[in-house]
Amino acid sequence: MPVSLTPDYLFDRYDQIAPGWLARQGVTLLLSDLDFTLAPKSVRRPDEKLRTWIAALKAEGIAFMIVSNNRSGRRVTEFCAELGVPYQGHARKPSPKGLEAAMHKAGADRCHTAMLGDKLLTDVLAANRCGVLALMVEPAGGAVTAWQKVLHALQAPFKAVCRRRMEKRGGKIDGEA
Numbered sequence: 001m002p003v004s005l006t007p008d009y010l011f012d013r014y015d016q017i018a019p020g021w022l023a024r025q026g027v028t029l030l031l032s033d034l035d036f037t038l039a040p041k042s043v044r045r046p047d048e049k050l051r052t053w054i055a056a057l058k059a060e061g062i063a064f065m066i067v068s069n070n071r072s073g074r075r076v077t078e079f080c081a082e083l084g085v086p087y088q089g090h091a092r093k094p095s096p097k098g099l100e101a102a103m104h105k106a107g108a109d110r111c112h113t114a115m116l117g118d119k120l121l122t123d124v125l126a127a128n129r130c131g132v133l134a135l136m137v138e139p140a141g142g143a144v145t146a147w148q149k150v151l152h153a154l155q156a157p158f159k160a161v162c163r164r165r166m167e168k169r170g171g172k173i174d175g176e177a
Contacts, residue, residue, distance in 0.1 A: 004128045005120045007136035010162045014038055014116060014137050015053050019060040022114065025133065029108035030057060031067045031088075031099055033117035034076060038066075040141030044075065046083050054083060067091045067102050067115070069122060093122040096130035103132075120155045136162070 011017055014037060022030060035041040038050055057064050066087040070076045073089055080087040086105065091098025103113055114133035117123020118140070127134035136159070143152040 003125070005125055005158045006161050006165075007120070007124045007127075007134040007158070008162070009133075009166060010136050010159055012138050013140070015049060016137075017116070017135065019053075019056045019062060022057070022062055023060045025114070026112055027062055027114045027133065028112040029063045029065065029103065029106050029114075031065055031102050031113060031115045031132070033093075033115075033119070033123050034066050034068045034079060034087075035070060036139040036141065037116060037118045037123070037137055038140065039079075042141070044078070046079060051083065054085065063106050063108065065102050065106055067093070067098050069093050069098075091126070093117075094125035094129060096126055099126055099130040099132065119151065120158055121151070124158075 088102040115127035116135040
Protein backbone atom coordinates (compact mmCIF):
# COMPACT_ATOMS: atom_id res chain seq x y z
CA MET A 1 0.00 0.00 0.00
CA PRO A 2 1.67 3.27 -1.14
CA VAL A 3 1.92 6.01 1.46
CA SER A 4 3.18 8.80 -0.79
CA LEU A 5 2.07 12.37 -0.10
CA THR A 6 3.09 13.51 -3.57
CA PRO A 7 0.29 14.10 -6.07
CA ASP A 8 0.62 12.89 -9.65
CA TYR A 9 -0.43 16.29 -11.03
CA LEU A 10 -0.83 19.75 -9.53
CA PHE A 11 -3.09 22.54 -10.78
CA ASP A 12 -4.02 25.99 -9.50
CA ARG A 13 -7.78 25.37 -9.88
CA TYR A 14 -10.08 22.52 -10.82
CA ASP A 15 -11.10 24.22 -14.08
CA GLN A 16 -7.51 23.96 -15.37
CA ILE A 17 -8.06 20.21 -15.66
CA ALA A 18 -9.35 19.67 -19.18
CA PRO A 19 -11.89 16.85 -19.47
CA GLY A 20 -10.25 15.75 -22.72
CA TRP A 21 -6.92 15.38 -20.94
CA LEU A 22 -8.56 13.24 -18.24
CA ALA A 23 -10.15 11.07 -20.92
CA ARG A 24 -6.74 10.60 -22.60
CA GLN A 25 -5.40 9.43 -19.22
CA GLY A 26 -8.08 6.72 -19.27
CA VAL A 27 -10.14 8.33 -16.50
CA THR A 28 -13.82 7.38 -16.58
CA LEU A 29 -14.58 8.40 -12.97
CA LEU A 30 -13.40 11.58 -11.29
CA LEU A 31 -13.83 11.66 -7.55
CA SER A 32 -13.49 15.06 -5.94
CA ASP A 33 -13.29 16.64 -2.55
CA LEU A 34 -15.72 19.55 -2.07
CA ASP A 35 -14.45 22.07 0.50
CA PHE A 36 -11.61 24.23 -0.82
CA THR A 37 -11.28 22.00 -3.91
CA LEU A 38 -14.39 23.00 -5.86
CA ALA A 39 -15.45 25.96 -3.73
CA PRO A 40 -14.50 27.68 -0.49
CA LYS A 41 -16.27 26.11 2.48
CA SER A 42 -18.32 29.28 2.96
CA VAL A 43 -19.88 28.96 -0.52
CA ARG A 44 -23.21 27.19 -0.14
CA ARG A 45 -24.18 26.77 -3.80
CA PRO A 46 -22.27 25.72 -6.93
CA ASP A 47 -21.55 28.44 -9.47
CA GLU A 48 -22.07 28.32 -13.23
CA LYS A 49 -18.36 27.70 -13.92
CA LEU A 50 -18.47 24.49 -11.88
CA ARG A 51 -21.70 23.38 -13.55
CA THR A 52 -20.16 23.94 -16.98
CA TRP A 53 -17.00 22.03 -16.08
CA ILE A 54 -18.98 19.04 -14.76
CA ALA A 55 -21.12 19.06 -17.92
CA ALA A 56 -17.91 18.98 -19.99
CA LEU A 57 -16.70 15.99 -17.95
CA LYS A 58 -19.95 14.17 -18.66
CA ALA A 59 -19.68 15.04 -22.38
CA GLU A 60 -16.26 13.29 -22.36
CA GLY A 61 -17.81 10.20 -20.77
CA ILE A 62 -16.36 10.90 -17.32
CA ALA A 63 -18.61 10.25 -14.35
CA PHE A 64 -18.21 12.65 -11.42
CA MET A 65 -18.77 12.08 -7.72
CA ILE A 66 -17.93 14.07 -4.62
CA VAL A 67 -16.13 12.23 -1.83
CA SER A 68 -16.15 14.28 1.34
CA ASN A 69 -15.06 14.05 4.95
CA ASN A 70 -17.41 16.96 5.69
CA ARG A 71 -19.27 16.38 8.95
CA SER A 72 -22.17 18.53 7.79
CA GLY A 73 -24.18 16.18 5.65
CA ARG A 74 -26.59 18.99 4.87
CA ARG A 75 -24.03 21.17 3.05
CA VAL A 76 -22.74 18.29 0.92
CA THR A 77 -26.25 16.98 0.24
CA GLU A 78 -27.54 20.38 -0.87
CA PHE A 79 -24.45 21.22 -2.94
CA CYS A 80 -24.53 17.86 -4.75
CA ALA A 81 -28.30 17.99 -5.27
CA GLU A 82 -27.94 21.37 -6.99
CA LEU A 83 -25.22 19.92 -9.21
CA GLY A 84 -27.12 16.70 -9.86
CA VAL A 85 -24.12 14.58 -8.83
CA PRO A 86 -23.82 11.71 -6.36
CA TYR A 87 -21.59 11.81 -3.32
CA GLN A 88 -19.90 9.61 -0.78
CA GLY A 89 -20.05 11.28 2.61
CA HIS A 90 -18.10 10.56 5.78
CA ALA A 91 -15.30 9.22 3.60
CA ARG A 92 -12.72 9.15 6.41
CA LYS A 93 -9.88 10.16 4.09
CA PRO A 94 -6.97 9.34 4.19
CA SER A 95 -8.49 5.89 4.49
CA PRO A 96 -9.09 4.52 1.01
CA LYS A 97 -12.46 3.06 2.09
CA GLY A 98 -14.51 6.10 1.05
CA LEU A 99 -12.89 6.14 -2.39
CA GLU A 100 -13.43 2.39 -2.73
CA ALA A 101 -17.11 2.77 -1.78
CA ALA A 102 -17.51 5.56 -4.35
CA MET A 103 -15.88 3.45 -7.08
CA HIS A 104 -18.15 0.56 -6.18
CA LYS A 105 -21.25 2.81 -6.44
CA ALA A 106 -20.07 4.08 -9.83
CA GLY A 107 -19.02 0.67 -11.13
CA ALA A 108 -15.48 1.89 -11.80
CA ASP A 109 -12.05 0.42 -11.08
CA ARG A 110 -8.81 1.93 -9.83
CA CYS A 111 -7.19 2.02 -13.26
CA HIS A 112 -9.86 4.38 -14.58
CA THR A 113 -10.37 6.58 -11.52
CA ALA A 114 -8.78 9.84 -10.39
CA MET A 115 -9.17 11.70 -7.10
CA LEU A 116 -9.07 15.50 -7.00
CA GLY A 117 -8.41 17.39 -3.78
CA ASP A 118 -6.63 20.25 -2.08
CA LYS A 119 -4.98 18.50 0.88
CA LEU A 120 -2.06 16.11 0.92
CA LEU A 121 -2.88 14.49 4.25
CA THR A 122 -6.41 13.54 3.26
CA ASP A 123 -7.13 13.66 -0.48
CA VAL A 124 -3.74 12.85 -2.00
CA LEU A 125 -2.83 10.26 0.62
CA ALA A 126 -6.22 8.55 0.17
CA ALA A 127 -5.75 8.53 -3.62
CA ASN A 128 -2.26 7.09 -3.37
CA ARG A 129 -3.32 4.50 -0.78
CA CYS A 130 -6.21 3.51 -3.05
CA GLY A 131 -4.04 3.31 -6.17
CA VAL A 132 -5.88 5.96 -8.21
CA LEU A 133 -4.51 8.98 -10.07
CA ALA A 134 -3.90 11.76 -7.50
CA LEU A 135 -4.76 15.28 -8.69
CA MET A 136 -4.24 18.29 -6.47
CA VAL A 137 -5.36 21.92 -6.63
CA GLU A 138 -4.51 24.95 -4.54
CA PRO A 139 -7.23 25.62 -1.96
CA ALA A 140 -10.15 27.61 -3.41
CA GLY A 141 -10.30 30.89 -1.56
CA GLY A 142 -6.75 30.36 -0.27
CA ALA A 143 -5.57 29.37 3.16
CA VAL A 144 -7.59 31.51 5.56
CA THR A 145 -7.11 30.29 9.12
CA ALA A 146 -3.77 29.97 10.90
CA TRP A 147 -4.07 26.16 10.78
CA GLN A 148 -4.77 26.22 7.03
CA LYS A 149 -1.69 28.42 6.52
CA VAL A 150 0.46 25.94 8.47
CA LEU A 151 -0.90 23.00 6.44
CA HIS A 152 -0.36 24.94 3.22
CA ALA A 153 3.28 25.59 4.16
CA LEU A 154 3.85 21.94 5.11
CA GLN A 155 2.55 20.85 1.69
CA ALA A 156 5.05 23.01 -0.24
CA PRO A 157 7.92 20.48 -0.47
CA PHE A 158 5.62 17.75 -1.80
CA LYS A 159 4.12 20.13 -4.35
CA ALA A 160 7.65 21.06 -5.46
CA VAL A 161 8.44 17.38 -6.06
CA CYS A 162 5.25 17.07 -8.11
CA ARG A 163 6.13 20.16 -10.19
CA ARG A 164 9.61 18.78 -10.94
CA ARG A 165 8.11 15.45 -12.02
CA MET A 166 5.60 17.26 -14.23
CA GLU A 167 8.42 19.28 -15.84
CA LYS A 168 10.35 16.08 -16.54
CA ARG A 169 7.24 14.69 -18.26
CA GLY A 170 7.21 17.67 -20.60
CA GLY A 171 6.04 20.76 -18.72
CA LYS A 172 2.55 21.94 -19.50
CA ILE A 173 -0.06 19.24 -19.65
CA ASP A 174 -1.42 18.60 -23.13
CA GLY A 175 -4.99 19.83 -23.23
CA GLU A 176 -4.77 21.91 -20.06
CA ALA A 177 -7.69 24.27 -20.00
